[in-house]
Amino acid sequence: MFTGLIREFAEVLSYTTPILTLRATYKPKIGDSIAINGACLTVISLFEGGFSVELSQESRSLLAVENLKGKVHIEPALALGDRLDGHMVQGHVDCVGVIEKLNQKENGLDIEVSIPTKQLIYVIPKGSITIDGVSLTVNDVNEKSFRLTIIPHTLAQTLIGTYKLGRRVNVETDMFARYLHHMFSKKEGLDWNSVDRIMAIY
Known part of the structure; x- marks a missing residue:
């Protein structure tokens, strides 16, 4: 999860499908989730002053990949206990x-x-x-x-x-x-048990 509040601008060093390599002051760990221009991606390698992430074929089909040059927005995933500003963002570009x-x-x-x-x-x-x-x-x-x-x-x-x-x-x-929209568009509709389950998630 993310908040939609940009942490910093990162500089694209290279984008050779499917690997995007960035220079940034933020120092993630291998396996961390980080939003790059709003897309939740996984850190696969680190180096002094930056890191690389990998874009799946599904991600590449949904993103404006032509903007993966120059500067990009980055935001690390929320940690438990972090203050929530902005709004709840999944990093799943529609x-x-x-x-x-x-x-x-x-x-x-x-x-x-x-x-x-x-x-x-x-x-x-x-x-x-x-x-x-x-x-x-x-x-x-x-x-x-x-x-x-x-x-x-x-x-x-x-x-x-x-x-x-x-x-x-x-x-x-x-x-x-x-x-x-997904719940109310289903033919079977909602009942109170379903509503209780949904409320329990949040």
Whole structure:
């Protein structure tokens, strides 16, 4: 699990399918989970000043792998007892979105992102969403896209301020919205025993 709060920018040293090698000040251990641009990946090797992770074929098919160059967002997985800011993020990217509009505001930047209809049903006005690993709040939802407002602090702490029109980004929708949709879309529906089991998980 993650929070969607970026720990630091890492520098991509190389990406030769399926191995991504990064330079970073963060020092993980072999086997640690770490989110790279929002995708939960496993550390497979370490070296002085950095580490490598491996991307499965499934991961590569879901991610905007063309962005694995220059700087990337990284966030280590939550440890038991860590403070939870942002929102609950799994690091399971649902789809790739496209930056459709960028509008500079007095104290921030409005961004419109389009995603497939299949995933758009999980996006809720004033709900949470993750873009390239960054926890953000949805302003409103349109027929094919949603709008976000990025405040100056977030622009300074992430790479979002460098994004251009047409850029593809990794999108993870809110996991609770996905769970609820899945449960309520089942033909057999829910009963109180099921609700009790779900509540016990959290």
